[in-house]
Amino acid sequence: MLAAVLVAAQFPAWMTSPRPMEVFRLRASHNDAVYSIPRLARDLNAVDVGHATAYEALVTGREGVLESQVWNQIVRTLKNPPRFKPDEKAIAPTFARLYGELELVFDWAHVLHAQTIDVLASNLSDAQKEAEIERLWHFYRSRAPYSISGLPLNMEFLDSRPYSGNFRIKYPKVNALFWGYHWLQAAMYDMLYRVPRDMWELSYDVVREQYFERELWDTNRDFMPMFAEQSPRFAARFPELANAFDNLHMLHDMVNDILADNSLDANQKRHEIRMAIWMVLDSTHANCESGEGEEKTLHDHRHMNGMAGMGMMVGSTPELMYMPRMGWMSMEECHHCSMFMPDNDMRWRRSTVSIDGWTMEVRCPLCARDMAAQYLGRAILRLPTEDPNKLLVLVGDELGNYTSTMKGVVFLEMEGEHPECNRWSYAFTSIEAFRKYVSENPQYKDARPYTLEQWSALAGKKPATYERKQGPVDNPYKNWHKGPAR
Amino acid sequence: MMTMFALILSVNLAMPAVMHEVPCQYCKLMVVQNTETQDNEVVLQFGNKRIEYRCVYCAIADSPRYSMDIIIYAPSEKVGEPVIILRKDGKWSTRSEKAVFINKFKEHAHCAELSRAFHTKEAFDAYVEKHKVEEPKALKLDELVAAILKPKDKQ
Structure with a gap:
């Protein structure tokens, strides 16, 4: 089934078109409102530099110093973030030249990321923000052929390609940076969504401390941070966006793994990257529905029960998933007393x-x-x-x-x-x-x-209803991608 | 991560409730849950935080990370009546004058059963006999702390 799906893949014409087809962001009063939280804005600028710097190193023969010189260079930027949003193509010109179609996909999804955060950090009312985010999502999907699907995709399937896991094994420190960026980009949504403006900076104190003290350096993380794990409130309200951002971050992982695979020549890498793009494109899943699909295939669009904004994970069933650092979880139940959540x-x-x-x-x-x-x-x-x-x-x-x-x-x-x-x-x-x-x-x-x-200062009793969830194995990520082939 | 805070101790005589089955903050093995007949969960309290440990050794060994005053609720031979250990202004003490401790495990897989507290020597003797502990030694609190912490950690 998998082979048949992949062989049948027809890459869309835009992937090989020489025509310029970049789309500018939606004109809106909220653009760049993220600068109302200056530290967050600058940290996100540094994330752009970090992504681009690593990619350029990977395609210019500097992979041998990725974990040393390049890592140091990126960390210096993270600790001294730029005031203005950088042009990633200026930082990674070789990468952009080699993989222009990938740059289109990344840039367009990053625009969606930036504009939705601008909305949340703006002066609009909560109701206006929700309407504006809906408008941005429609704009994102309708204005370019290279938008990423808002359907839940099976992460186990996407992370089971022959090249999967290469990058995190060969370059654990830089991979930790990538997953740290993606942690921040997920956590910032619930930090802002329907949160009073006067709590943004106070909240970012906590988020930023966590980001710089742990998330950027955690080489023991089981899997990339998932959006609904970090921002469940936003993911429940806007499941398509949550899925699109997870699919984007998975595309980053797939590209990293392909670029780190020395068994592939340049043409094979280009082909695999196009295949990876195709797998997450909106157009590839045009006739599919959320909540449906064949298990563990490209069109497995089931999601966790109680969370339409989260696709199936490694070893999960719709009822139960393994959450790194927390163990097995049901997303329908209170994580403290195990009672069903209001819905x-x-x-x-x-x-x-x-x-x-x-x-x-x-x-x-x-x-x-x-x-x-x-x-x-x-x-x-x-x-x-x-x-x-x-x-x-x-x-x-x-x-x-x-x-x-x-x-x-x-x-x-x-x-x-x-x-x-x-x-x-x-x-x-x-x-x-x-x-x-x-x-x-x-x-x-x-x-x-x-x-x-x-x-x-109060402390409740131990809830008699609390039940620790048990999965089929202790940790499904244990030895994931660490088989003898590697 | 911790900053300096002064803490006025507010001690409960009963074990504070902790909910989730979590790995021990120190040895990373899962904390053994309380049963109807025996308490097993060690709780270290500071401020409004209640951090779970797998055994008394783990809690004391991890204590240097906390700069503020702390309370350790160490499970004893009596369900719901822990031995309460205080560290206030760097000085260790216990609310149970006759409290003794066992600290005989060789690997952490056994720490929950072999690093525990007792309100009396008699309770200690009964426990080591029941569990057939080899060469048991009943330690006073200061002996236990000295055995676990290096000199630089004691303050």
């Missing part, structure tokens, strides 16, 4: 906790706080309030004390059984909202309103 029109009632490089969806503020308490480092908690349009964002210190810019926030915490936890653990924007809730729910009439400081 559909009540999905906004989910909380998330980000710490130690991962983000998990949980069912209530208690679940978020107590889960974060078990891990070292600073956490970001994103908690719904009684108002669907007012998200409470808490940034923690290393002792687990939280701060927020939402004045007057109070908490209900009258601990009972976890099937009801999202009723007895609740955040409110004001004491008046707390009193209204208690008057409408007399079972909590004896509850006291906790201030943020008081609530931060």
Whole structure:
């Protein structure tokens, strides 16, 4: 089946066309709004330099110093990021000349990345931002033939090519940089999505610390960071974008692996890169539907239950996936108490906790706080309030004390059984909202309103409902790509 | 990563609840879960954080990473009644005056059963007899800390 699909692949005409076909970004007032978070903007500029510098080295005979001189050069840039967005073709002219069709795909998807972040970092209202992101997605898909599919693709399939794994094995330090960039590019979405403007910089303090202290250097990561693992709220609202960014990042991995494969000559590399592009193109999957498809094939468009923005992973079933650093997980259940999560029109009632490089969806503020308490480092908690349009964002210190810019926030915490936890653990924007809730729910009439400081110091009991998930093996990524052939 | 913080200790007599089955922060083996008849999870508390360890050795060996005051809840012979170890201003102490410890494991696969706390010497004796521990030695807290930490780590 696989061979038949690949042999039948007809590369689209644009791949070999000599006509210039670059498309300029959508004209919009929000363009470059990312500079309202200056450190993030500059760090993203450095990511562009890092990508291009590594690619140029790989195609100009400098692969022998990729892990030393080139790595040092990239790290210097990451630590001294440029003020303005660089022209990647000026940094990687040989790469752009050799693989112009790939540059088109990368650049166009990177424009989508940049413009969606601009929207989130703009002054638009939350509703306007959502509409604008929908418009950007439509613009991205409709204006160029080289857009990447927004369908979930099977990552195990894409990462099982003959060349797969070469790059991460031969160049682990530079691969860690790539996956670190992709971690940041995924984590920044939930850092901003529906988050009050005055929490952006505070949140980026935590994200940036994690990025520079661990994510860029982690050579033991099992797999590339997936978008929905880092930004589940955004991925649930915009699954097509989440999938497209994962498919883009997988294309980066595939290209890296091809370029690092010394058994391929120049023509073979070009062919394999075109094949890799073809596999992730929107046009290749034109008649396919999300949630459908034959298992472990190119057209396996199943996704994790509860998360349409996440394709099938190595060793996963729709019910269960292995999440690096966390183990086996269900994306339908609270990661703290194992109860089913609110869904559909009540999905906004989910909380998330980000710490130690991962983000998990949980069912209530208690679940978020107590889960974060078990891990070292600073956490970001994103908690719904009684108002669907007012998200409470808490940034923690290393002792687990939280701060927020939402004045007057109070908490209900009258601990009972976890099937009801999202009723007895609740955040409110004001004491008046707390009193209204208690008057409408007399079972909590004896509850006291906790201030943020008081609530931060509470600790719940171990949920009787908690169940550690067990997969078929301890870690499906163990020895992935480390077989005797390599 | 940790910065200097002063901490006013607030000690619970019962073991704080920790939820997820996680690898030990120190030895990276999975933390052995509590059962109805025996506590196994070691919890190190600072501020509002509650970090799980697989055994008393792991918690004390990892303690130099924390610059602030800490509390270690060490599972004992009594379910729900841990031996509470404090490190305040760099000085180690315990709430249980008669507490003794076993620290006899050779590899971490066995640390959870052979690095534990007891409220009394009698409980220690019963445990080592039941588990047929060779050459058992009941250590006082200061002996345990001295055996685990190098001199530069003790402060």
